[in-house]
């Protein structure tokens with residue numbers, strides 16, 4: 001695997017916090033894994049492996065196989081290395097540009113692809129990493145994901161003291177439609193392409209908002225305002241604090257020849 005500098009691939013994460021509060025992503029990963037048939041001896045790429053918590057689920061299903069985890073965040077990869085030791089091959093890399101030395105049998109990706117702006121590039125790179133006949137099984141945020149959070153965040157950013165001090169986020173979420181996604185996967189060369197939306201309402205806490213959802217906005221605010229900003233967005237969302245997630249399920253196969 002050639003390592004790619006990931007400096008411009010995404011923000012860095014509070015990996016310990018993410019590992020602690022990512023129960024929703026963990027639950028979604030269990031469902032996504034059910035769509036990936038495994039004999040137990042394959043090599044599987046965990047595309048955007050994060051803190052390693054979900055990677056562990058893949059390892060359990062591959063007693064005679066191998067897991068390669070790639071993530072743009074050094075903090076996430078450090079955390080995954082501490083959690084998984086030598087059981088997984090872990091690399092910092094940008095999924096839009098990475099390469100593998102030997103093609104993998106399958107690719108799994110959970111809660112990652114909406115963080116990447118260029119889906120044509122990422123599907124091209126994932127296609128190139130798969131062996132002929134190998135499957136891509138993924139889920140990420142899709143069209144309409146956390147719409148109420150977007151509105152609440154915009155409302156709070158329009159008020160002081162945030163309006164005067166916020167820089168626009170360097171990155172925007174990419175919540176794609178199933179139609180665009182199917183077209184992009186086909187353009188990248190995949191067949192047996194499926195993409196569909198699945199609404200999932202999730203109760204969250206303030207730490208979840210801070211670590212997962214509001215990270216790109218917090219990057220643009222002075223640290224002294226971070227706590228107040230999270231509190232203001234939570235208040236705007238109201239009680240109970242729930243997010244209207246919409247997941248985009250993706251299944252595709254690299255043609256056998």
Ligand SMILES: C[S@@+](CC[C@H](N)C(=O)[O-])C[C@H]1O[C@@H](n2cnc3c(N)ncnc32)[C@H](O)[C@@H]1O
Nearest residue numbers: 009010048049050071072073094095110112115
């Ligand atoms: C919400 S976490 C999901 C982690 C893990 N898959 C899980 O289900 O718990 C999103 C992850 O995507 C990674 N990510 C975002 N953009 C990326 C990119 N361009 N290349 C690789 N990883 C990326 C982040 O660093 C982060 O670890």
